[in-house]
Amino acid sequence: MIELKGLSKSFGKKTVVEDVTLKIHAGAITSFIGPNGAGKSTLLSMVSRLLDADTGEVLLDQSDVKKMKSDAFSKRVAILKQANHLNVRLTVRELVSFGRYPYSKGRLNEEDHKFVDKALAYLNLTDMQDKFLDELSGGQKQRAFISMVIAQDTEYILLDEPLNNLDMKHSVQIMKILRKLVDELGKTVVIVLHDINFASVYSDRIVALKDGRLVKDGPTNEIINSESLREVYDMHIPVQVQDGCRICVYFNSNN
């Protein structure tokens, strides 16, 4: 389990995250939601050590992540920031192989290759493994990066807006894969999401932030209702149940 205790972060005079304390439950998808500038990505970056918190600490199974060795940490927690702008000319297989870097330092053994093969197959990338990344579509590229993170074989997978720039079909595809990772492989997934309906339909738990503060933290069905959402987004969001999914119909809301 990952615990966040009193995390705060400021950039200059602006406080981006303020005193956030919460637990990330293992074996579940947790979505970070909230308006623009709520501090979701900053929070995720602090959990994954990409950013140092000003105050507070992040505990991974009771030990402070700051004190962990970087390659030990990278075998347990993987973070994928928005990566669509990366146009480095690697083949899909080369990229996914770098997921084994914490274990192999680039010299892959038999076992590493098996992990790479499995990670490629898991995202249906086996056929295009020798293509260069810059020859792929946005959705394929995102799948390649997620495949790399799977090859990294960590218990925790943190994703910063993985649906950015993806169309509906590819977004659904990615979310289904994340669901499979949790249900079949027992991973713990934390995602920053902009689309509240993807958060509602696919996540087990929701963490809502606003102006850097934690507003809501709980199981999805306790958060996706009009009262709670008003607190987060300052607008009226009717929620309808469709095929067992809670869908927020906010498109013609009059506040």
Add this chain to the structure above:
Amino acid sequence: MGLKMKLWMLIVAVIILSVTSLFIGAINIKPSDLLNWDSLETQIFLISRLPRLFAIILAGAGMGIAGLIMQSLSRNKFVSPTTAGTLDAAKLGIIISMLFFSGMSYIGQIMFSFAFALIGSFIFMQLLERIKFKDAIFVPLIGIMYGNIIGAFSTFLAYEANILQNVDTFFQGSFTLVVSGRYELLYVAVPAIIIAYIYANKFTVAGMGEDFAKNLGLSYRTVLNIGLIIVAVISTTVVLTVGIIPFLGLIVPNLVSLYLGDNLRKTIPHTIFMGAAFLLFCDIISRLIVHPYEIPVNTTVAVIGSAIFLIMLFRGKAYAQK
């Protein structure tokens, strides 16, 4: 440029060009002349031709690798020691050491120049981190401006000391003066290239950005610094022995990247041999065009290199922007 080079093709090219290079010159040497150990031809061969060949190969391979590392670490295809102030900083270091520390030993001057090259490229990388607008063309333009500012200091110092012409001659890329005893510093590039190959995977990972590298447990800062040290070592040794060779570090890694990608473990061997072949070719042209005289190799490199560079530019920015 749909060329797909195999490594053996590049090696064969280097061998053919090397043999050609050895038997071209003001004095006609035939292979049979070399059988006589005491002949003038053998002496010229050993004192002038062979050192020249080694110098060209080392400088070509070295500048290619230096460019490759800079492009990977700056994540920009158009950055190289010539467009990042590295060479200008090395040059300033040499001028300062010549003017103000004239009693300094040769080794001292080398270290002085190396320190300048290192600090120069380091400041450029810091500049890159500070600017938000990382356009493919904008970044090298900043590098060129930055290099010119450093260059202005050099020119001012040289002008004040009345050595402007000497300085220009000194830094003009040329292998004319390369003879036995005057080029051996270039061998320092060999361990630098070997270290680059050992670090190839780390440079590739670092080339995908700090967050990406950190996620894989890589110490980004350390890798960045090692890369800059390698670039500074290679640039300094090349500048001190043969002068400034433009464009090579820019176009050779890009040509390799086009058909082989950006995985440095794969591209470093190709870059070494293509860099050597390119410079050998340019040097042969320089020696044939006004035979038995020759023109400085950097002129030939600039003409051929800029043509290739323009083609690359017109092929589109999309490819260059990572």
